Amino acid sequence: MNIKDKLNETVKVVPPSGIRKFFDLANAIEGVISLGVGEPDFATPWHIREEAIYAIEKGRTFYTANKGLLELRTEIARYLKRRFDLNYDPEKNILCTVGGSEAIDLALRAILNPGDEVILPVPGYVAYEPCIMLAGGKTVHVELKEEDHFKLTRKQLKAAISPKTKALLINFPGNPTGGVMSREDFEPLIDLIKEHELIVITDEIYAELSYGQKHCSLASFDEIKDQVILISGFSKAYSMTGWRLGYLAADPVFVDAILKIHQFAIMCPTTISQYAGIEAMRKGDRDAEMMKASFEQRRNYIVNGLNRIGLSCPMPEGAFYVFPSIQSTGLSSDAFCEKLLNQQKVAVVPGTAFGQAGEGYVRISYAYSIDEIKEALGRIEAFLKHIQ
Ligand SMILES: Cc1ncc(COP(=O)(O)O)c(C=O)c1O
Known part of the structure; x- marks a missing residue:
């Protein structure tokens, strides 16, 4: 029996999550800084x-x-x-x-x-x-x-x-x-x-x-x-x-x-x-506000940093993600993320994981400490210098 034949037709064609696929790759590499995951880094109050x-x-x-x-x-x-x-x-x-x-x-x-x-x-x-x-x-x-x-x-x-x-x-x-x-x-x-x-x-x-x-x-x-x-x-x-x-x-x-x-x-x-x-x-209102204030600080830090090192990044007005354009590098989103991971050990998510409309962009989560963001920015800067 071919077990695959027994599966629901829709389940067969639903693609696996592009984020998971990418992070399976990242997890196999030692010393990776990941700015990939979309969850707050605070312990629950x-x-x-x-x-x-x-x-x-x-x-x-x-x-x-x-x-x-x-x-x-x-x-x-x-x-x-x-x-x-x-x-x-x-x-x-x-x-x-x-x-x-x-x-x-x-x-x-x-x-x-x-x-x-x-x-x-x-x-x-x-x-x-x-x-x-x-x-x-x-x-x-x-x-x-x-x-x-x-x-x-x-x-x-x-x-x-x-x-x-x-x-x-x-x-x-x-x-x-x-x-x-x-x-x-x-x-x-x-x-x-x-x-x-x-x-x-x-x-x-x-x-x-x-x-x-x-x-x-x-x-x-x-x-x-x-x-x-x-x-x-x-x-x-x-x-x-x-x-x-x-x-x-x-x-x-x-x-x-x-x-x-x-x-x-x-x-x-x-x-x-x-x-x-x-x-x-x-x-919990005060906790939510405190966490928001911290995210806002990190947002400002990462947006300024990305623009400074040459990735055009608008200031997002919500959530904890930035979505900079990587078009200036001439690389596809997938290639950018894969090379960045392999060369500088920084994991960010290709924009295409969120649909083809995300081509030319990457998603970076800033639900990480300023130290991690700073280190990642340094590595991205080195990566950009290398590919120019
Ligand atoms: C837009 C959006 N909706 C829903 C969810 C799922 O959230 P929950 O943990 O409440 O299931 C997420 C998680 O990343 C999300 O980004």
Whole structure:
């Protein structure tokens, strides 16, 4: 028997993550400085860890409601009101998930029928296109441009809409570009979203990492709020990647449909993480701010450094990534990253890992110490001198 023949046809053609492939290479080399991984370098704040320890001590180790603890959903609703002036009912509108990742997958699976089109701005987060494929959808790319500061324009959205369009999947602040959309940037899109009845899945996992401006949620536009599935989580804002806790907020029709998949596939996110999440929502605002201030400092440092050594790098307004152009080197993104790794032992991610639209760019995460960033910049400078 050829076991491969037995696999699902879509699973067979989903490509493996370009980031993983590259880091398998990097891990095999000694002395590598990696600026590749997209996770905060802080330990989860102690009071949040302590709450999880306490939950274990108290024996809070049982399943929770499928939607997550009502106490946690209540805190999430309060948080969304406090931070972004969004009104959600904890009982009807909120579902706790295993990271934002589960929410992305389930939202797509709950709405897509075979052949439905999903408009996806690219370069974009690596999981989106595979999740669209696995849910039976068809991805329609919209190429975000550096000259537009990697924002989605009305003209681009309009051109991408077809009678088969079911949804728009967006992510601002964005991975890998750091692009941000303000209220003024979103405004021209709203009537299109309404007129064409687009469901918008908005992944706002980097909402707390908006620099110099307040994050604007697409869910704050009342005229389309019932069409919006808002996704977020604890990983980036509170440095809780390993806790695997996220959530979505949406109209009850969406929540109930998503719950059908979630309850059979997952049941509920880890109970101990949920108790930690309650603490993060109640008392974590200051931690999130402190971490953001540190990221902002590192952002300024790396952007100045990259421009100084000759890689053109705009100042991103959100997340913890820079997306410099490497076009001046004449190398492809893949070749640049491979040579940099082999010659100077610095690992950054080729822009093409986020779709073909990322050709000519690399993604560098600055969720690393200033010392590591400084060392990496020195090595990149030496690399650039060598190839010139
Ligand atoms: C844009 C984006 N969405 C979602 C995720 C997944 O986050 P989580 O840890 O909440 O599953 C990531 C992780 O890197 C991300 O960059």
